[in-house]
Amino acid sequence: MCANTARNAPLNNGLKVLAVLGFPNSDGTTAKLLDSFLASLPVNAEVERYDCYKNSPAPCNDCRYCHYADGCAYPDLDNFYQNLENSDVLVFATPVYNLSFPAPLKALIDRMQRYWAARFIRGVRKPIKLKKQAFLITSCGSDSQKEGEMLEKQLKPVLTILNATLTESIHCAGADYNRPIEDCIKAAAKAAERLSQQ
Numbered sequence: 624m625c626a627n628t629a630r631n632a633p634l635n636n637g638l639k640v641l642a643v644l645g646f647p648n649s650d651g652t653t654a655k656l657l658d659s660f661l662a663s664l665p666v667n668a669e670v671e672r673y674d675c676y677k678n679s680p681a682p683c684n685d686c687r688y689c690h691y692a693d694g695c696a697y698p699d700l701d702n703f704y705q706n707l708e709n710s711d712v713l714v715f716a717t718p719v720y721n722l723s724f725p726a727p728l729k730a731l732i733d734r735m736q737r738y739w740a741a742r743f744i745r746g747v748r749k750p751i752k753l754k755k756q757a758f759l760i761t762s763c764g765s766d767s768q769k770e771g772e773m774l775e776k777q778l779k780p781v782l783t784i785l786n787a788t789l790t791e792s793i794h795c796a797g798a799d800y801n802r803p804i805e806d807c808i809k810a811a812a813k814a815a816e817r818l819s820q821q
Contacts, residue, residue: 638668641710645717645728647676652762652798657716659808660760663815671706675727682730689737690744700734712756713787719763719770738784755787758814764799
């Protein structure tokens with residue numbers, strides 16, 4: 624490969640992206656925002672999707688298994704945990720339901736308890752070794768950004784135990800008022816494009 628060809632070759636950063644789908648409507652606003660984000664990732668990014676509605680996780684029942692062992696007593700999230708630990712980028716895409724996450728996504732987030740227990744009960748420093756960037760994409764019926772910001776507050780403590788930092792949030796408000804979403808779609812694309820510039 625000559626020098627000019629090498630300079631013009633696509634960025635080869637091999638990002639592993641885990642997209643967590645917290646929405647039930649594959650044609651809805653949240654899906655469109657996520658599609659825009661994923662389509663704008665670096666060309667060779669590897670994307671794994673976890674659909675919380677199609678693979679509805681069992682809720683955490685505080686069985687305390689993770690207080691004494693590495694992992695979870697229930698095997699339904701074994702593949703998810705592996706993808707989570709190996710990812711460079713986490714993307715949470717969700718509508719806002721009653722100032723919170725939809726039930727299947729909330730159940731998934733609660734199942735991060737195994738990493739909390741590893742850190743604070745069993746004393747494992749950095750239960751997840753690989754540092755991650757995280758993105759939050761929300762949509763809501765209300766005409767206010769505050770609903771999406773509420774989800775940020777709920778997600779940030781969980782990200783800490785996942786060795787992840789919230790890099791950017793895209794909140795798209797006003798779905799109940801048929802507000803245009805073009806600016807939100809562009810914002811989602813630009814957030815992903817910035818990953819190519821790092």
